[in-house]
Amino acid sequence: MACSTGLQAQQELMLHQQSQLWHASATNPAFFPADKKFFIGLPSFGLDAAHSGDVTYNDLLRKDGDRTILDLGKAIDKLEPQNEVFYDQRFELLSIGARLPGDIYLQAGFATRLNATVDYPKSLAELFWYGNAPYIGQTLNAGFSANTFDWHELSFGLAHRFGKVLTFGGRAKFLSGISMLVTDENHNAVSVYTDPDIYQLTLNSDYGFHSSRTISAIDTSGLGFDLVRNQLKNGFSSNNGWAFDLGAQLKVGQKLTLDVSVLDLGGSISWKKNTNYFRSQGTFEYNGVEIPGSDIINGTTDSLDFTAALDSLNDVLQFEKSAAEFTTKLPTRIYLGATFQLTERWAVGAVLHHQKSERRSATSVGVNAQWAPVKWISLGAMYSVNDQSAANLGFSLILKPGPVQLFVLSDNALNALTPYGSSAVNFRFGGAVVF
Amino acid sequence: MQYKFWLRLLFPAVVLLGIYPACKKVGLDEAEVAGHTAEYAFPLMSTTLNMQDLMFQVLNDTLSGDTIVVNPDNTMTLFYSGDVAEKPASDIFTFFDFPPNAPPIPIPDTIYEYPLTVPDSVTIRRADVLTGELTVIIINSLSEPIHGFFSIPQMSKNGEVFKWPFTVAADTNIFSPVLHLDGHTLLSDSNTLQFRYEAYLPDGTRIKLPEPFPGFPGVGLRLQNFTLSYVEGYWGYSEYPLTRDTIDIDINQTSLKGNIKVKDPKVTMVVSNSWGFPTRGVVKYLSFLGKDGTEYKLESTVFNNDSIDFAYPSWAAGEVGQTKYTKVVLDGTNSNIAEIFNAQPVRLIYEVAGISNAKRDPTITGFLTDKSTIALSMNVELVLEGSAQDFGAEQTLNLNFGDYSDIDTAKIEEVEFKLVTENGTPISAALQLYFQDENGMAIDSLFRDEPQFIMDAALTDANGNTTGSKRTETFVTMDIDRFDRVRRAKQIFLQTYFTTANGGMVPVKLLATQNATVKLGLKVKTKIF
Known part of the structure; x- marks a missing residue:
């Protein structure tokens, strides 16, 4: 079974085991391709996304000619009472590295990253898709939590090899926030109750979220509930922070290599510009237009006017906006790996990955084998286990024609080839030129 | 070798092409929602009609002087x-009529019985003067001066008979100052008032003043602003x-x-x-x-x-x-x-x-x-205790569906109105409602045929008192064609027929505390295809 049944993002286990790749240094700043002196990293894109349960892209979206159709009907049946979506994207635009005399390695790079986690109840999807009428008399939980932000990352690294066996590396990363939306963990409850009487609506709200650039206002005028996106772009250094990577690689004998790294250590972004806190709190009851009986009787009201009804229905959430600075923390990741070179063409290895953030913590382990049938082609496979699934089969293909390094790899190969039919997808591809 | 070189470069391209579907960006913003049905339910309106207000208005809206009194038992x-x-x-009985601007009353003799104006069948015995201004006129046509007094013996104040002394030079006319009569009491038993004067020449001779002209006595009086505060006598x-x-x-x-x-x-x-x-x-x-x-x-x-x-x-x-x-x-x-x-x-x-x-x-x-x-x-x-059968009322109300009028009905399959009444009155109501255009032309009706009972009467005891509240739910489903017509209506013509409890066969009591709540909700079933 290639698909995971629960949410478990694969954290580039396969990339980490390809230490000869220049881009593998993203998982350990002590990694540098052997016997090379100058490195130019070409664009590389990695995606790590998953939905809890077995909800797939095809359950949500399908193509009809040129049209993309959103259809929640199938997906809702597969949803669990509480669901989670994880999305981690990395786009490394350019990186460079050089080996200096004295076994000192320098590196620098620029990347854009996105980290998103959304938890939502099944009832929210039901409410959206089927309306509230099928749930009259029930209290529907419509609150969802989100932790999503993206940022630019400018990194500078330094590594040093001690003797021929031990390499230490460190990397400082300047983080510049692009946009952010993080719900308040202490205030993320929204429920909707439709009274069987005449469908009076009661909305209990204790909900808050921080936003920078993503949403600048919530417009409930007219009949809409519009999220007004901020037109102001956060400059490169407006909302910023730092993160640090540390790593080490140890060669034990001629065939065994051990490594350890801690990534995004202390990583955080302090959001100060275009940053607001939105809060909705209270119980909002909508009972329709309440016409005083005396007005009808006395002729004060000589008409039934429902115009105000929809207008007031619109304003029930009543978000209040206030400027408030906020800090997001990057998940800290730890890699622990080992590679054993069996023969000139075969190598085996193992890797452990642990990720810890404020909202989720996950551990995965994998064992891999690497085969190089010819010098410029390397094929790899990995079996990995994580918190939710014990059946993940990874794959890697690395081509090294001349100074060029091209690679495509995935911790879950079948999902990567059929991403629309998978609840989780993980892949990374890119290229580099090394001399 | 050249072939192998190009193959080495081409191979990655082939592989990358293979994983293209995994990387192809899908614009969710451009996604269309798949065909499905959804149903939304929300309240439209509610009102509570108080029996006291209702009766005040229905029974008391046009005529002044009508009053509804809530009794201690709330009836x-x-x-x-x-x-x-x-x-x-004074509208019926007129006494002592001395119109303003009337000519002076002539006093033809030294003692004159003046007939008082009184209603038929009334005999005055006593009258108390509230206001009155008396002016005495004396015309002395003699060649020597005179002196004396004018009096009304039946009129006194604090025990003193009304009396005014005068002195008039020869061949001279005089008007007395205005003599105020308020506070005087008149006593009479014959509906007459006696005026009297005594005039003397300088040598003490009492005289009757001669007429300056034939038929025109030498003494007269003017009585103005004469009102009474009390009249006593026989009616x-x-x-x-x-x-x-x-x-x-x-x-x-x-x-x-x-x-x-x-x-x-x-x-x-x-x-x-x-x-x-x-x-x-x-x-x-x-x-x-x-x-x-x-x-x-x-x-x-x-x-x-x-x-x-x-x-x-x-x-x-x-x-x-x-x-x-x-x-x-x-x-x-x-x-x-x-x-x-x-x-x-x-x-x-x-x-x-x-x-x-x-x-x-x-x-x-x-x-x-x-x-x-x-x-x-x-x-x-x-x-307000009685019975009624099919007691009907008609009313026209303006109607404005507001933004519902602009809803794209292509996405609506049907609507269902839910009418709920919670009735604490002993009156049931049947209703028919006609939706009309701006010219008053009926374009549809709420119920297909006859008016339907939308409010059952609350139960009553043997004394006609209600014993609780009765809830009635009525559902009216409209397909989109009907709703499309109805939502464009500009007014509604309401026909209501009231029948008291037990089919209007026994008297019931209408209490000020009774009320009926009318509520309306709406379900909209949407379709997207």
Whole structure:
């Protein structure tokens, strides 16, 4: 079974085991391709996304000619009472590295990253898709939590090899926030109750979220509930922070290599510009237009006017906006790996990955084998286990024609080839030129 | 080798092409929502109709003087009142008429009995002057001066008879200063007032002033602004009109249709009387009129030959200034009013006259003061307890669906209105509602056929009191074609038919505390294909 049944993002286990790749240094700043002196990293894109349960892209979206159709009907049946979506994207635009005399390695790079986690109840999807009428008399939980932000990352690294066996590396990363939306963990409850009487609506709200650039206002005028996106772009250094990577690689004998790294250590972004806190709190009851009986009787009201009804229905959430600075923390990741070179063409290895953030913590382990049938082609496979699934089969293909390094790899190969039919997808591809 | 080199470069391209689907960006913003149905439910409106407000408005909206009284047991009594016919004594009885700008009263002799103006059959014994301005005119045509005094022996103040001394030079005319008479009391037993003067020549000879012209006496007087505060005497038999009025019974004048029975209707006549002599009220006319103009004469055993004696303050008992009340109640025990009300009369017409000293008692001393009045009021009194069958009302209301008018109905499959009533009144209601365009043309109706019962009456006990509230739910489903018509309506024509509990067969009580809540919700089933 290639698909995971629960949410478990694969954290580039396969990339980490390809230490000869220049881009593998993203998982350990002590990694540098052997016997090379100058490195130019070409664009590389990695995606790590998953939905809890077995909800797939095809359950949500399908193509009809040129049209993309959103259809929640199938997906809702597969949803669990509480669901989670994880999305981690990395786009490394350019990186460079050089080996200096004295076994000192320098590196620098620029990347854009996105980290998103959304938890939502099944009832929210039901409410959206089927309306509230099928749930009259029930209290529907419509609150969802989100932790999503993206940022630019400018990194500078330094590594040093001690003797021929031990390499230490460190990397400082300047983080510049692009946009952010993080719900308040202490205030993320929204429920909707439709009274069987005449469908009076009661909305209990204790909900808050921080936003920078993503949403600048919530417009409930007219009949809409519009999220007004901020037109102001956060400059490169407006909302910023730092993160640090540390790593080490140890060669034990001629065939065994051990490594350890801690990534995004202390990583955080302090959001100060275009940053607001939105809060909705209270119980909002909508009972329709309440016409005083005396007005009808006395002729004060000589008409039934429902115009105000929809207008007031619109304003029930009543978000209040206030400027408030906020800090997001990057998940800290730890890699622990080992590679054993069996023969000139075969190598085996193992890797452990642990990720810890404020909202989720996950551990995965994998064992891999690497085969190089010819010098410029390397094929790899990995079996990995994580918190939710014990059946993940990874794959890697690395081509090294001349100074060029091209690679495509995935911790879950079948999902990567059929991403629309998978609840989780993980892949990374890119290229580099090394001399 | 060259082939192998290009193959090495091409191979990654082939692989990358293979994983293209995994990387292809999908624009969710451009995604269309798949066809499905959803259903949304929300409330439209609610209102609570209070029985007291309802009765105040339905029964009391056009005519003044109508009153609903909430009784201690929360029953309500409806009073229809005619105008209070208040007759000051001066409207009927005129005493001592000295019109302004009237010519002076000639005094042809030294003693002159002036006839007072009094109503027929009345003999004045005493009158108290409230205001009066007297001017004495003396014309001395003699060649020598005169002196003397003018007096009214029957008029005194604090025990002193009214007297004015004068001196007039020869061949001279004089006007006395204005002599104020307020506070004086006149005593008379013959409806006359004696004026007297004594004039003397310088040698003491008493004379009668000669006429300066033939037929024009040498003494006269002018009396202005003369009013009395009290008159006392004998009132003989005399008939005079008191009031004629109409009371609209608008409970039966609304556009309501159907049958209604009111339990224990009453007509009450209240007379407040401060006239100090016996007065008999004579009912000249007392009839209800039906909608078709049919006259229903109200007959009662209370009246004696259509007459009744009003209570009055007695001079003999020292009740001067008091007001006495006479209340006459005509109800089912002493009249045919219950039968009349079954015919739903719309108007009561009555005419009452008065007769003073109808018994012609010569020994009675009567009185009037300047504040004496007799007032007669007539009320129709209905305790709101009864029964009704298909008692109908019609009303037109403007209608504005607001933004619902602009909804794209292509995405709506059907709508369902839910009408809920919570009725604490003993009245059930059937309803039909016609949706009309701006010209009043019906474009659809709420119910397909006949009006439907949308509100059941609350249960009642043996006394006609409600024992709780009754909830009724009515669902009206409209397909999109009907809803499309209805939502464009500009007004609704409402026909409501009320029937009291138990099919309108037994009387029920309408209490001020009773109310009915009417609520409306809407379900909209959408379709997207």
